Each structure stands twice: as structure tokens, then as C-alpha cells.
Amino acid sequence: MSERGYTPRVLALPAIVALAFLVLPLIALVARVEWSTFLADVTSPAAVAALGLSLGTGLAATLVCIVLGVPLALLIARSGPRVAALLRAAVTVPLVLPPMVGGIALLYLFGRSGWLGEWGLSFTTPAVVLAQTFVALPFLVLAVEGAVRATGVDYERTAAALGAGRWTILWRITLPLAVPGIVAGVVLCFARAIGEFGATALFAGNRPGVTQTMPLAIYTAFNGAGVTQGTAVALALLLLAAAIIVLLLVRGWRPGAVR
Numbered sequence: 001m002s003e004r005g006y007t008p009r010v011l012a013l014p015a016i017v018a019l020a021f022l023v024l025p026l027i028a029l030v031a032r033v034e035w036s037t038f039l040a041d042v043t044s045p046a047a048v049a050a051l052g053l054s055l056g057t058g059l060a061a062t063l064v065c066i067v068l069g070v071p072l073a074l075l076i077a078r079s080g081p082r083v084a085a086l087l088r089a090a091v092t093v094p095l096v097l098p099p100m101v102g103g104i105a106l107l108y109l110f111g112r113s114g115w116l117g118e119w120g121l122s123f124t125t126p127a128v129v130l131a132q133t134f135v136a137l138p139f140l141v142l143a144v145e146g147a148v149r150a151t152g153v154d155y156e157r158t159a160a161a162l163g164a165g166r167w168t169i170l171w172r173i174t175l176p177l178a179v180p181g182i183v184a185g186v187v188l189c190f191a192r193a194i195g196e197f198g199a200t201a202l203f204a205g206n207r208p209g210v211t212q213t214m215p216l217a218i219y220t221a222f223n224g225a226g227v228t229q230g231t232a233v234a235l236a237l238l239l240l241a242a243a244i245i246v247l248l249l250v251r252g253w254r255p256g257a258v259r
Helices: 009-031 035-042 045-077 081-096 099-110 125-151 154-161 166-177 179-194 198-203 214-221 229-253
Strands: none
Touching: 009 229, 035 045, 035 229, 045 081, 045 125, 045 166, 045 179, 045 214, 045 229, 081 125, 099 125, 099 198, 125 166, 125 179, 125 198, 154 166, 166 179, 179 229, 198 214, 214 229
16 A cells, blocks of 8 residues: 555645745745845844843743743543643633733733732743743644653552652653653743743833843834844844754654654
8 A cells, every 4th residue: 555645636736825825925035035144133232132131031031930830731641531621721821812812811920010010020031931831832732742641650550569759750750751852842931932022022021132022022022112124034044943942852852853
């Protein structure tokens, strides 16, 4: 039997149109990059500040996601079907929720008039981390949960029968078996964090050097303020390159990946 199956060949036409729709805008973006000033654009003070803030807050958000997300993923993976479905649905909500709505929700919780307003977090750099964590956490949780669930519990049961404690089983069996999923989740989480825009704009604001990340700097440039449009295009190219690298890394960590 053919490995390519028997899909009607006429479907190749809409498939090519769909592929072109996804790829051509990115090619158009690359074509607009002013290569003669690219290095100067990405090393301008405003661009370096936005880039540094994005990387710093993205790393901080990823660490928060690891500390909180891995235990949540383990809880979902080892829960019964009904509880797991309920928890998975709750985790998935930020994925389908418009980021602006997420920003409003964070504002109502941590804003000055919110339940935790006395913490004074809104419109600060920590607010950027919180917004990035809110939108990126589901990527980590779902990836790790899937990896842990796929490994099953046979090895854990055998270790428990031989007298291993819960922490020993966690560190020496459960987590090592889930490493590919954990790495994929961490990479996706970081990529989503540095690309976050909507929730950050509403909850953290757009202050250069304080809360203005790369996506916000790009948006500001195309509205006639902040960095130049040349710098904005250069930063957009960096985000695109980061996304491609992330996809390659995630693909490389999947079992059975095409080499």
C-alpha cells in the first residue's frame, strides 16, 4: 500500500493556496527589511531596551510556568477522567481567550481597584511577567501533561512495589520519561511569552524601558512613535526567526522526529 494514501489530487490546489496564504506575508516582511541598516536598527537604544526586556521577562515568565505548570500537569495527568477533563478545560481557556480579555481579567485582579490591588503590580515590569505567564502557561501544562500521560504508570507501580518513595519515583522515573514533552513545553512557553502583546498592553502598559516589550515597540512604531519603522521591521524579523528556531527545536525533541 502506498505510504502517501489515496487523497484526491485536486485537493492539492486549495492546499497550495492555503500554504501561500501563510508563507507569502512572511516573505513580504522579510523583503521589507532594510539590510543595510539592519544591524544599526536592532542595536539602537530603544530596540535593545525592548529586546532586553522581552528576553528578561520571557525567561522569568518561563521559570514561573515551570515551577507552577509542571505540578499542575502532573496533577492533571494522574487525575481521573472527569477531573482531568475539567482541569484541562480550565487550563485551555487562555489559549482561546482573546489576549485583550486576559489583560482585562488581570487588571480586575491585580489592578489598583482589583482584589489584589494593594500589591501595586499593574503597569510595572512584574506585570509584564504576569501577563506573559497567563498566556504561556497552558502551552507548558498541556505539553507536559500529554508526555506524562503517554508514559503510563507501569514503571511507577513497579518502583513503588520495590519500595521507592513518591519523590524518588518522581525524580528518577516520571520526570525523566517526560523530558521530551517538558523541553517542548518550555520552548513553546518561552516563544509565546516573548511574543505576547494584548494582555501586556492592557495590564502592564507601554512604557519604554519598563513595560515596552518587542511586540509593543513594533506596534508603537507603526503608530508613528517610539522606534522607527525600520527598527520595527528588524525586530519583527527577529521574532519570526525566534519562532522558526522554536519550531525546529520542538520538532527535534519529538520522538520519531524526521531527521
